[in-house]
Amino acid sequence: MKKYSYSILLLVIFAFLGSSCVEDLPTKYEFTGYQFSNLDANAGQWKLVLHTSNEQIPLSTPAASGSAELLKELADVKEMQSKATSAQREAVAYWTNNPLVRWNEIALELATKYNLIPAPNPDGSYPVPDPANPSNYPKFPYSHPPYTSRMLAHLSVAQYDGLIMAWHYKYKFKRQAPYQLDSQIKSAYENNGLFSYPSDGAVIATASRDVLTAMFPLEKEFLAQKARSIWNRLL
Amino acid sequence: MKNHFRFLGLLCASLGIITIAHAQTPLDGLMMPKGEICIALQYDQVTWDRYWEGSTIRVNQNIGTFTRQMGMPMIVGGITDKINVILSLPYVKTEASAGQLTGVQGIQDLGISVKALLVEKSIGKGKLTGFSNLSFSTPASNYLSDYMPFSLGFGANELGIRAIGKYELDKGPYFRASYSYLHRGVTEAERDFYYTDQAYYTAKMDVPNAFLGQVTLGSWMFKKKLRVEASLTTIKSTSGDDIRVYSMPQPTNKVDFDRVEGFAQYYFKTNGGFGLIASYQKAISGRNMGQFSGYGLGITYQFKAF
Numbered sequence: 001m002k003k004y005s006y007s008i009l010l011l012v013i014f015a016f017l018g019s020s021c022v023e024d025l026p027t028k029y030e031f032t033g034y035q036f037s038n039l040d041a042n043a044g045q046w047k048l049v050l051h052t053s054n055e056q057i058p059l060s061t062p063a064a065s066g067s068a069e070l071l072k073e074l075a076d077v078k079e080m081q082s083k084a085t086s087a088q089r090e091a092v093a094y095w096t097n098n099p100l101v102r103w104n105e106i107a108l109e110l111a112t113k114y115n116l117i118p119a120p121n122p123d124g125s126y127p128v129p130d131p132a133n134p135s136n137y138p139k140f141p142y143s144h145p146p147y148t149s150r151m152l153a154h155l156s157v158a159q160y161d162g163l164i165m166a167w168h169y170k171y172k173f174k175r176q177a178p179y180q181l182d183s184q185i186k187s188a189y190e191n192n193g194l195f196s197y198p199s200d201g202a203v204i205a206t207a208s209r210d211v212l213t214a215m216f217p218l219e220k221e222f223l224a225q226k227a228r229s230i231w232n233r234l235l
Numbered sequence: 236m237k238n239h240f241r242f243l244g245l246l247c248a249s250l251g252i253i254t255i256a257h258a259q260t261p262l263d264g265l266m267m268p269k270g271e272i273c274i275a276l277q278y279d280q281v282t283w284d285r286y287w288e289g290s291t292i293r294v295n296q297n298i299g300t301f302t303r304q305m306g307m308p309m310i311v312g313g314i315t316d317k318i319n320v321i322l323s324l325p326y327v328k329t330e331a332s333a334g335q336l337t338g339v340q341g342i343q344d345l346g347i348s349v350k351a352l353l354v355e356k357s358i359g360k361g362k363l364t365g366f367s368n369l370s371f372s373t374p375a376s377n378y379l380s381d382y383m384p385f386s387l388g389f390g391a392n393e394l395g396i397r398a399i400g401k402y403e404l405d406k407g408p409y410f411r412a413s414y415s416y417l418h419r420g421v422t423e424a425e426r427d428f429y430y431t432d433q434a435y436y437t438a439k440m441d442v443p444n445a446f447l448g449q450v451t452l453g454s455w456m457f458k459k460k461l462r463v464e465a466s467l468t469t470i471k472s473t474s475g476d477d478i479r480v481y482s483m484p485q486p487t488n489k490v491d492f493d494r495v496e497g498f499a500q501y502y503f504k505t506n507g508g509f510g511l512i513a514s515y516q517k518a519i520s521g522r523n524m525g526q527f528s529g530y531g532l533g534i535t536y537q538f539k540a541f
Contacts, residue, residue, distance in 0.1 A: 025421075026436045109434040116480045 029105050033096035035190045044168030049157040054168040062175045062197045074182045081185065091229045097189040099201050099230055100159060103208040106226060107155055110216045114143035134217045141215065151215040155208060162207040163200060170195040205230040263399075263411070266352050266366075267313035273537040275309040277512065281529030286384075287521045289477035299333030301384060301525060305343075312540070317352040324375060327387045336385060339378065343387045346372040348395075361404040368415075370395040381424035381440065383484040384525065390422035390486065391442040407455035415447040422486050431476035431487050440486045443475035453498075459505055464498040478523050492521035500535075510535040 044054055051057075063069035095102055118127050118138035127138050134140035141147055175197035179187040194200075209227040213220050267273060284300045285292055307325040314320055323346040330338030347370065354365030372393045374380075380390025395417045403409035419442035427438045453464035475489030496516040503509050512533035518526050 025439055025441060027433055029436050109430070112428075112430045112434065116482065119480055 028094070029101070031096060031101050033098065033189055036097075036192060039192060039194055040167065041171060043164060044171055046164045046167075048161050048164055051161050051165070054165050057165055059169050059198060062173055065176075065181070070181075074178055074185065077178050077185055078182070092188045095201070095230055099204050103155070103159070103204060103212075104152075106208075106223075107152060107212060110212065110219055111143045111148040111151065114139070114141055114216065115148070116142065117144075118142060131217070139218060143216075147215075151212075154215065155211045158207040158211045159204055162203040166198050166200050166203040169198055170200075173197050201230055266316070266350070267311055267319050267537075269313045269316045270539055270541040271313045271507070271537060272540045273311040273535055275307075275311070275512075275533055275535040277305075277307045277309060277531060277533035279305045279307075279514075279529060279531040281516070281525075281527040283518075283525035283527040286525040287523060288480065290522055292526065293481075295334075297334030297336070298331045298384075301331050302329070303527075303529075304328045319350045321348040321350065321370075322346065323348075329385045329387070331385070339382065339385050339387060341378055341387055342376040343374070343378070344372040344393075345375040346370060358402070360406070361402055361409075364401045364403070366397075366399040366401075368395070368397040368399065370397070379425060380422040380442075380486050381426070383486070383488075386486075389419065389442045392420040394418045397447075407459075409453050409455075411449075411451040411453065413447075413449045415449075417445045417447060419444055424486070429485065429487075430479075431485075441474075442486050443472035443489055445470055445472045445490070460502050462500045464496075466496045466498070468494045468496065470494075475523075484523060488523040490521075490523050492524045493519050495519055507537045507539065510537070 048054065063073065116138075118129065120126050129138045129140035129142050130136055131140050143151070174195055177187065177191075177194065177196040178185045179191060180193070205227045209223045213223050216223070280302065282300055282302045284298075285294050286298075286301075287293070305325050305327050307323055309321065309323040311319055311321045325343045325346075326341070327343045328338065328340035348368060349370075350366055350368045352364065353367055354363065356363055370393075372395075374388065374390050374392075376387070378387040378390065380386045380388065395415055397413055397415040399411065399413040401409055401411040421439045421441050424438045424440055427436065429435050429440065447468065447470050449466055449468045451464050451466035453462060453466075455462055469492070471491050472489040476487055478484045478488055494516055496514060498514040499512070501511045512531065512535065514531040515529075516531070517528040518524065
């Protein structure tokens with residue numbers, strides 16, 4: 001009788017341990033891609049915030065349709081797609097067709113991480129972060145709300161100007177997307193017929209990485225790795 | 236701006252659970268005979284004016300001196316000579332002497348615990364006893380756990396399993412050691428985003444599990460009317476993050492501490508009736524925890540119920 005009751009106790013323990021250990025708490029915002037209702041074909045003419053001309057950042061002309069160079073690129077794409085790793089497929093799902101959402105999520109996480117008030121010195125004065133030596137205590141930046149607001153403003157206008165210029169070039173070069181040029185290539189997201197050169201995802205990644213690296217210099221490597229992982233979604 | 240805009244704190248959340256009264260606790264080496272019931276009323280007060288933020292000791296002018304009081308009714312019953320059940324329901328009150336944050340009070344966690352005597356044998360001039368204990372506690376009111384250090388408790392279920400060994404000389408002195416594993420569930424905050432060493436997009440917080448070890452030297456005196464003890468307790472969380480620089484603690488923090496304690500219990504009669512308890516405790520080292528010290532007083536009444 002006694003042995004029996006102990007085994008019941010043990011069962012209860014294991015049931016409890018089992019049920020409460022498995023809960024995974026979400027470490028990223030739950031967000032899935034969606035279809036754009038409109039491609040904003042004339043967005044290349046929108047008013048820029050930081051730049052004065054939509055060709056202020058020069059871009060070389062893409063390889064011509066039917067050229068050996070382009071065919072080679074298409075073959076490379078097919079090979080990469082056939083060899084995609086699970087990490088690359090996860091990256092496709094993570095970034096979705098609107099990577100702006102993830103870059104803003106990254107920006108807010110960094111703002112939270114660096115929102116730490118410097119501890120006072122023994123004499124009661126307060127040390128100030130030094131942008132020239134960001135890793136010295138107190139680390140740069142102290143991402144208080146005004147700093148965070150400024151950071152988000154820089155990030156948003158860089159993304160905005162970048163996309164306007166990208167749209168301008170897309171409709172200038174009219175380079176069809178790989179899945180339109182070769183039916184064996186599958187788009188990772190909804191086919192929307194948008195011209196593919198330059199890649200809007202690459203523009204967003206580069207602009208976001210560079211602005212955030214300037215605002216959070218200690219996160220240079222982390223941001224570079226994030227930007228690299230976005231390349232995986234572009235195909 | 237000085238310190239006026241910074242509030243921080245320290246967390247004593249686990250304290251409420253750990254300082255469970257001493258009359259006959261999940262951790263001690265006593266058993267009630269079949270049919271005996273002991274009712275206890277225990278009062279504990281701990282204070283601190285410094286706390287460990289990670290392993291850094293801090294003073295906080297927006298806390299001043301922090302006080303945590305606990306009143307706890309407890310019932311221990313002997314189901315058989317070898318199985319006891321312990322029920323407890325603490326009422327906790329917290330306050331700080333400075334700053335803008337107000338304390339709270341209310342019913343904390345309902346604790347249910349079963350203690351079993353597994354080994355009992357005479358060795359030399361004494362007796363060796365071994366116990367096992369299984370405990371469960373769950374929040375008994377809808378308190379906010381993410382309000383540290385003021386929160387009443389950590390706001391999660393806890394399952395504890397313990398092994399207790401005691402060697403007692405016939406003359407009175409005894410040595411006791413125990414080791415416990417405390418498994419905690421998740422608690423719910425009132426914000427859907429928080430940051431530990433990474434971001435979480437949920438209101439649920441994982442409360443770290445912990446190991447608790449205790450060694451005790453004690454003795455019976457005056458024909459078993461008085462019992463005195465000195466003990467060392469150590470708690471180590473198995474996971475968790477440190478309180479961030481000058482930030483509030485949160486239930487996800489890794490709470491560790493070592494505590495010394497003195498304890499005395501006096502029985503007016505040797506079998507049943509009233510008893511009195513007095514204790515003193517002090518933290519000697521810690522992590523993400525107040526450097527607390529305090530005392531406890533209790534009254535017990537034991538009677539034969541069936």
